[in-house]
Amino acid sequence: MAAYAVRRVIWLFFTLFIVSIITFVIAFLMPTDPARMVGGPNAPPSVVNDIHHELGLDRPFYIQYVDFVNRALHGDFGRSYRTQQEVLPAIMERFPYTAALAILGVLIELAIGITTGIIVAVKRGAVEGFANIFVLVGLALPQFWLGIILLYVFAYKFPIFPLGGTGGFMSLVLPAFTFGVTQAAFYTRMTRAGMLEVLSEDYIRTARAKGLKNSTVIFKHAFRNAMRPVVTMFGMDLGYALGGLLVIEQVFGWPGIGVQAWQAVQNQDIPMIMGTVLFASLLIVAANLVIDLLYSLLDPRITYGQGTAR
Amino acid sequence: MALGACALAVGMAAGCGGDLQSGGSASGPIQVTTQQDIPHTDPALAYDVYSWPIVHTVFTTLITYNESAEGFVPWVATSVPEPQNGGKKYIFTLRKGIEFTNGEPVDASAFKYEIERILDPETKSPAAGSYTNIVGATDYQKNPRHGTLKGVKVLSPTRIEFDLVQPDVTFLQTMAIPPASAVPRKAVEKAGPDFDNNPVGSGPFEVETLQRGSKLVLVKNKGYFDESTAARSNEIDITIGLDPTTQIQRVQQGSADYAIDFPSSQYIQLKDNPQYKDYIIEQPINSLWYIYMNMTQEPWTNPKVREAMQYAIDKDRIVQVLAGRAYVTNQILPPKMSGYDESIGSSSPYDPDKARALLEEAGYPNGFSIEFWDLNTGDEPKVDQVIQQNLSDVGIEMDLHSVSFSEWIDKGESGQTQTGMSGWSQDYPDPSNFLDVLFSSDQIPANNWGHYSNPTVDKELNQAITMEDQSERLALYQKTQKRILADDPIVPLWNEKKTYFRNPDVQGIHFHPVWYQVYQDWYRK
Numbered sequence: 001m002a003a004y005a006v007r008r009v010i011w012l013f014f015t016l017f018i019v020s021i022i023t024f025v026i027a028f029l030m031p032t033d034p035a036r037m038v039g040g041p042n043a044p045p046s047v048v049n050d051i052h053h054e055l056g057l058d059r060p061f062y063i064q065y066v067d068f069v070n071r072a073l074h075g076d077f078g079r080s081y082r083t084q085q086e087v088l089p090a091i092m093e094r095f096p097y098t099a100a101l102a103i104l105g106v107l108i109e110l111a112i113g114i115t116t117g118i119i120v121a122v123k124r125g126a127v128e129g130f131a132n133i134f135v136l137v138g139l140a141l142p143q144f145w146l147g148i149i150l151l152y153v154f155a156y157k158f159p160i161f162p163l164g165g166t167g168g169f170m171s172l173v174l175p176a177f178t179f180g181v182t183q184a185a186f187y188t189r190m191t192r193a194g195m196l197e198v199l200s201e202d203y204i205r206t207a208r209a210k211g212l213k214n215s216t217v218i219f220k221h222a223f224r225n226a227m228r229p230v231v232t233m234f235g236m237d238l239g240y241a242l243g244g245l246l247v248i249e250q251v252f253g254w255p256g257i258g259v260q261a262w263q264a265v266q267n268q269d270i271p272m273i274m275g276t277v278l279f280a281s282l283l284i285v286a287a288n289l290v291i292d293l294l295y296s297l298l299d300p301r302i303t304y305g306q307g308t309a310r
Numbered sequence: 311m312a313l314g315a316c317a318l319a320v321g322m323a324a325g326c327g328g329d330l331q332s333g334g335s336a337s338g339p340i341q342v343t344t345q346q347d348i349p350h351t352d353p354a355l356a357y358d359v360y361s362w363p364i365v366h367t368v369f370t371t372l373i374t375y376n377e378s379a380e381g382f383v384p385w386v387a388t389s390v391p392e393p394q395n396g397g398k399k400y401i402f403t404l405r406k407g408i409e410f411t412n413g414e415p416v417d418a419s420a421f422k423y424e425i426e427r428i429l430d431p432e433t434k435s436p437a438a439g440s441y442t443n444i445v446g447a448t449d450y451q452k453n454p455r456h457g458t459l460k461g462v463k464v465l466s467p468t469r470i471e472f473d474l475v476q477p478d479v480t481f482l483q484t485m486a487i488p489p490a491s492a493v494p495r496k497a498v499e500k501a502g503p504d505f506d507n508n509p510v511g512s513g514p515f516e517v518e519t520l521q522r523g524s525k526l527v528l529v530k531n532k533g534y535f536d537e538s539t540a541a542r543s544n545e546i547d548i549t550i551g552l553d554p555t556t557q558i559q560r561v562q563q564g565s566a567d568y569a570i571d572f573p574s575s576q577y578i579q580l581k582d583n584p585q586y587k588d589y590i591i592e593q594p595i596n597s598l599w600y601i602y603m604n605m606t607q608e609p610w611t612n613p614k615v616r617e618a619m620q621y622a623i624d625k626d627r628i629v630q631v632l633a634g635r636a637y638v639t640n641q642i643l644p645p646k647m648s649g650y651d652e653s654i655g656s657s658s659p660y661d662p663d664k665a666r667a668l669l670e671e672a673g674y675p676n677g678f679s680i681e682f683w684d685l686n687t688g689d690e691p692k693v694d695q696v697i698q699q700n701l702s703d704v705g706i707e708m709d710l711h712s713v714s715f716s717e718w719i720d721k722g723e724s725g726q727t728q729t730g731m732s733g734w735s736q737d738y739p740d741p742s743n744f745l746d747v748l749f750s751s752d753q754i755p756a757n758n759w760g761h762y763s764n765p766t767v768d769k770e771l772n773q774a775i776t777m778e779d780q781s782e783r784l785a786l787y788q789k790t791q792k793r794i795l796a797d798d799p800i801v802p803l804w805n806e807k808k809t810y811f812r813n814p815d816v817q818g819i820h821f822h823p824v825w826y827q828v829y830q831d832w833y834r835k
Contacts, residue, residue: 032716040357041715042737043436045723045756050451051434082349083522084503090522148555156559163565164556165549166524253345253552255524263347263523268716 005293012285019281020072020274024065027270033057034268038081055081068274078271080264087275091257095279097166098256101175101248102241108180110234112138113187120188121195122218131188139185147178147251164253175252179245183237190233194226201225232291239287243280339527339545340816340832343557344570347523347550352506353491354427357436359735362488363827367528367541369491369511372402372421372470373482379739379823380648382486385539386416386512390482397477397776400485404468408535410512414494418470422462424493430454437489440737443481445473477776479783483738487824514541514830523551528829542818542833561589561811567834568812568819568827574633574689577809581634588814593821594637595808596644597735598744601697601801602760607728609680610760614672616798621665622704623697623801625658631692636804642744642791644805646823648780649741649787654795665704677705683721683730686712690731693803697731725755732759735806739823741787746771749794762799 035052036043043051052058056067071078077087085093116131123131154174155163162171198204199222207217244258257276264272348364350356356365366374372387382390387402394401408416425444428435429451441447445461463471474481484490497510509517512535515528526548530541549566554573558580560566580586603610603619610616625638637645641654669677682697684690691712698708711730713721721727734757736743747753750771751763770790777783795802808826812819818831 030716032714032720034716036716036719038434039436041719042357042735044439047436047439050431050438051436054431054434079503083347084352084355084506085522093521094523151556152559156563159563159565163560163563164552251553253549253556255521255551259551260523 005289008289008292012282012289015285016278016281020069020278021065023274023277024068027268027273028061028064030268032268034081034270037268072274072278077275080272081269082264082267082272087271090272091260091275091279094255094257094260097254098244098249098258099242100172101179101245101254101256102238104172104176105179105183105245105248106234106238106241108176109183109237110187110230112180112184114191114230116184117188117191118195118218118223121192121199135185135188138181139183141182143178143182143247144251146182147175147248150174150178151252164251166253166255171252171254175245175248175254178248178251179241186233186237187230190230191226194229195222198222198226228295232295235287235291235294236284239284242283242287244276339547340543340568340834341560341566342546342548342568342570342827343552343560343566344548344550345552345554345557346570348520348526348548350506351509351517351520353424353488353493354433354435354437355506356488359826363825363829364517364526364528365488365491366513366825367515367829368509368513368517369488369493370408370416370513371486371488371490371492372404373486375486375739375822375824377820377822379646382482385536386421386492393477393479393481393778395473397479397778398474400472400474400481401465402470402472402485404470405535406468408512409533410492410494410497410510411516411531411533412494412497412510414496414510415467416492416512417467418464419467420492420494421470421490422459422464423495423498424489424491425462426450426454426459427493427498428489429459435489437487440484440487440489443474443476443478445475447475479775479778480738480740480742483740483743487738514539515546518545525549539830541830546829546832558811561813562586564813566813567816569810570827572809572811574635576811577635578633580811586811589811591808591810591812591819591821592635593808594645595735595806595826596647596739596823597733597806598639598642598644599636599731599733599803599806600642601803602722602730602732603799603801604725604728604760605763605799606761609672609674609678610729612672613798614668615674618665618668618672618704619801620798621659621661621668622706623658623700623803624660625803626660627696627700628693629804631696632689632804635807635809637807639802639805641795641802642748642800643741643787644736644744647736647739647741647744649784649791651788651791654792660700662700662703669704669706674705677707679707679709681711681728682708683711683713683718683727685715685718685731687715693731722759723755723757725759725761727759730759731803736824741784741791742771742775745787745790745794746775749799760799762794762797764793764797767793 033052035048035055035057038051039048056064079086080090116135119131120128151163151174155161161174165171204217204222207221244256244261246258246262249256249259261276264276346360348360349358350361351364351368353365353369356362370386372385373382373390374385376383384390386404386408388405391400391402404418410416425441427433428437428441429447431451446459447461450459461473465471492512494510498505501508507520514531514534516531518529519525519527528546530544534540554571555576557569557571558576561569581590603616605611629636629638638656638658640656641651643650684694694710698710701708722732734744734748747757749758749762749767751768754761767790770786774783774786815835816832817835818833822828
């Protein structure tokens with residue numbers, strides 16, 4: 001188990017290394033000069049050239065990359081071309097907003113998804129139909145559209161929640177709900193598939209044969225075992241959401257790292273692009289690793305390491 | 311490591327509920343909303359319409375613009391100086407006893423230091439080009455660590471002299487724009503690049519909070535030196551990152567007072583609504599959008615073809631697709647700029663028959679095809695469609711390259727593009743900032759993307775820049791502008807109209823041609 005964890009951590013760094021190369025290459029393949037974005041439309045070409053030189057952009061590509069890696073390994077990701085902020089503190093200033101939104105959003109997603117998943121697995125008729133329609137409509141709604149509608153109804157027409165921006169817990173509800181509703185269908189499907197599979201197992205028949213109540217069979221025997229794939233997906237989902245939720249952040253004026261990354265791309269702010277992309281990648285890779293390790297704890301049948309097959 | 315990162319994430323999220331700020335309310339601070347981040351607060355870096363209103367309220371310059379921006383008024387200086395030594399020397403006398411909010415003195419060396427910072431390549435100032443006419447500027451740029459900028463002399467703490475290489479009456483303009491603000495040396499050196507995030511100035515307001523991408527709070531500078539230009543409210547909160555639609559809804563709802571962004575859809579819906587008559591502010595800004603034609607490339611080498619273009623474009627239709635937020639123009643200078651020529655008229659000369667006739671005369675009875683470069687953002691693609699349709703009607707096939715801002719500007723500056731759309735908005739409100747920048751042969755291809763070159767025009771522009779008599783000078787600019795237009799190097803299309811949505815309870819809001827928002831004048835009724 002320990003050896004496995006070490007190996008996975010090494011892979012994690014390798015993955016980040018590959019991501020950094022790809023991102024760096026893409027940032028440099030853009031046909032235009034980041035110095036122009038720093039200078040703005042009115043700066044004459046001579047001034048833009050000076051800025052280009054000052055940013056070190058006239059050095060060969062590989063030297064710039066090596067320089068970046070060298071500094072990054074010492075924890076220095078440079079300063080934003082645009083805002084002059086140091087990249088890491090700038091990301092950490094925004095991250096709590098994204099984290100709050102991601103965690104509440106994923107919890108709502110999970111609550112809706114699992115509930116409806118169980119319903120469609122065990123119920124028949126109208127209840128199943130409603131649950132199915134609810135999650136499918138949620139899945140089909142574009143996030144930006146649902147966000148605008150929620151804002152219009154619950155913040156403008158009936159001012160229960162603030163109209164965008166940050167303002168305590170209340171301002172978090174609509175964006176988190178938007179995320180939850182539009183993503184819940186994935187959990188519904190997974191929960192349903194898991195439940196149906198488990199419900200056809202022998203031990204469920206045994207449990208029923210013992211005369212246990214239906215609810216006991218479903219929640220005590222079937223549910224726990226059906227949850228394994230859901231846990232995996234939850235981890236990946238959370239990692240993804242923590243990396244920034246651009247569309248929702250944009251619609252609700254939520255100052256998270258999704259918007260930050262997007263603005264960095266708009267401004268060709270290379271240090272900020274590198275920082276935000278690597279940060280988001282780290283979260284996804286790390287979340288996956290944590291889930292894999294937790295997995296073996298949840299299900300003792302799964303073990304990692306050598307020799308288990310023999 | 312991975313576990314640590316996850317635990318950290320959860321810990322921060324749990325702790326962050328309390329960190330989130332409270333929302334706006336209808337009383338108390340004036341609430342402003344915007345989508346764009348405020349790019350800069352450091353005067354040496356600020357060079358855009360989002361940053362300048364902030365810099366103008368947090369920092370001070372020697373002189374500044376009057377309300378119409380057609381003249382100057384003293385600010386830290388006691389008077390607007392007269393040029394000496396044949397227009398190559400300016401001496402400013404400063405008021406005594408002014409301090410930055412950190413206690414450093416606002417004296418002659420604080421102004422000199424700022425000009426040196428701008429010229430120092432390490433600062434990466436977009437404004438550097440505006441100060442290279444100062445004696446010793448180019449030497450200083452090459453070697454900023456050794457020595458001092460010779461052409462700026464601190465005669466005493468309250469007297470500063472500027473020496474110019476060439477006489478240039480626009481020097482005073484460069485002293486009135488935000489890059490020329492005094493900055494406190496100790497605070498700048500202590501903060502380094504972070505001065506942009508922790509500005510210390512001497513203006514009517516000071517920055518209390520600056521959270522990039524979410525909030526900027528201005529509070530009244532209690533130690534501000536001049537009663538008559540002091541802030542009239544105690545606090546202005548600028549909420550950043552809000553969707554434009556949300557901004558308008560906030561003002562309608564009363565939870566915000568002023569929306570910087572105003573989407574076309576809501577503008578169309580609200581502009582004729584009597585309930586919101588007092589909410590809408592509309593002003594032309596000093597900008598020009600035009601089609602340039604590269605005069606070194608076929609078919610634009612033929613003046614008849616360029617003339618035909620003047621009649622081919624339906625400018626009224628363009629203004630229509632811009633949701634009416636533009637004015638048709640047939641000249642280079644914008645309407646709020648001194649030198650604007652009323653006699654030129656502003657109705658669209660659209661006449662496709664005449665355009666076709668001219669093309670036939672020019673030897674293109676079957677038309678031709680062109681490469682057209684434009685931005686892919688904002689309303690540009692819609693405008694391009696109109697132009698494409700118009701040109702097709704007179705037999706010109708337009709191959710559109712719709713590109714990002716930085717690619718568009720790179721292509722234009724390369725001087726290789728044949729045709730395209732371009733726009734210019736002022737650095738400062740002086741005719742030279744349009745006529746020289748866009749049409750002098752020195753500017754090929756930097757800003758003169760059409761390679762327009764006319765020795766008489768060059769001569770007149772060089773003459774005008776040194777003329778101290780303003781009315782004679784403007785008369786010469788009008789003459790030169792007519793001369794340029796007669797050569798048809800561009801098709802002038804429209805001047806932009808800025809629109810804002812605001813709560814009429816906030817008083818003192820007037821639109822300024824340079825600052826747009828003058829925050830220090832705003833107050834709640």
